[in-house]
Amino acid sequence: DTAVSQTPKYLVTQMGNDKSIKCEQNLGHDTMYWYKQDSKKFLKIMFSYNNKELIINETVPNRFSPKSPDKAHLNLHINSLELGDSAVYFCACKPSRGRAETQYFGPGTRLLVL
Amino acid sequence: QKEVEQDPGPLSVPEGAIVSLNCTYSNSAFQYFMWYRQYSRKGPELLMYTYSSGNKEDGRFTAQVDKSSKYISLFIRDSQPSDSATYLCAMVKAAGNKLTFGGGTRVLVKP
Numbered sequence: 001d002t003a004v005s006q007t008p009k010y011l012v013t014q015m016g017n018d019k020s021i022k023c024e025q026n027l028g029h030d031t032m033y034w035y036k037q038d039s040k041k042f043l044k045i046m047f048s049y050n051n052k053e054l055i056i057n058e059t060v061p062n063r064f065s066p067k068s069p070d071k072a073h074l075n076l077h078i079n080s081l082e083l084g085d086s087a088v089y090f091c092a093c094k095p096s097r098g099r100a101e102t103q104y105f106g107p108g109t110r111l112l113v114l
Numbered sequence: 115q116k117e118v119e120q121d122p123g124p125l126s127v128p129e130g131a132i133v134s135l136n137c138t139y140s141n142s143a144f145q146y147f148m149w150y151r152q153y154s155r156k157g158p159e160l161l162m163y164t165y166s167s168g169n170k171e172d173g174r175f176t177a178q179v180d181k182s183s184k185y186i187s188l189f190i191r192d193s194q195p196s197d198s199a200t201y202l203c204a205m206v207k208a209a210g211n212k213l214t215f216g217g218g219t220r221v222l223v224k225p
Contacts, residue, residue, distance in 0.1 A: 101204070
């Protein structure tokens with residue numbers, strides 16, 4: 001069983017579309033994250049949720065809306081997709097009392113906007 | 115200018131050589147330092163972490179932190195083709211829970 005899974009693995013879509021990517025973890029962790037990794041491998045945090053509550057919201061365009069229906073899931077909805085949204089999006093999780101480095105990353109969702 | 119700078123490489127070495135990686139940072143608020151390894155089409159995985167200046171060794175890996183120079187290093191001894199990956203440094207500010215990553219260095223170990 002994969003600890004952190006993301007769906008879909010690959011997503012190719014047209015500019016202007018709305019899409020969602022999903023993350024599920026079976027580690028029982030309370031804190032979940034979304035990261036964006038651009039073509040130069042630069043990995044940057046976008047959001048963090050703890051027990052379904054938003055605790056970190058970096059300066060991300062409001063076209064990006066995270067949603068945590070329960071502790072095990074953190075989804076990311078993106079409206080009006082732009083070319084610059086093309087990247088790999090990683091979900092991560094950790095225990096709420098765990099240090100930052102205890103984050104466990106998912107395999108990534110590769111998004112290509114045409 | 116990014117808070118954490120890392121040479122993107124690629125760094126190509128023959129099998130058995132020592133791989134030397136480093137990152138510099140500008141914000142002295144960073145207190146905890148990590149190295150992650152990321153294989154192609156996979157998520158990053160934690161390799162080593164250190165909370166203080168000095169050296170920390172784990173098998174073939176040695177992490178080095180020099181807070182006065184704002185410089186961290188990772189050394190891989192007796193490199194293997196399986197070490198071929200992108201290595202990302204990351205750091206956290208005191209009492210923080212947010213990882214700030216460098217851009218990663220791609221390493222290729224040739225048999």
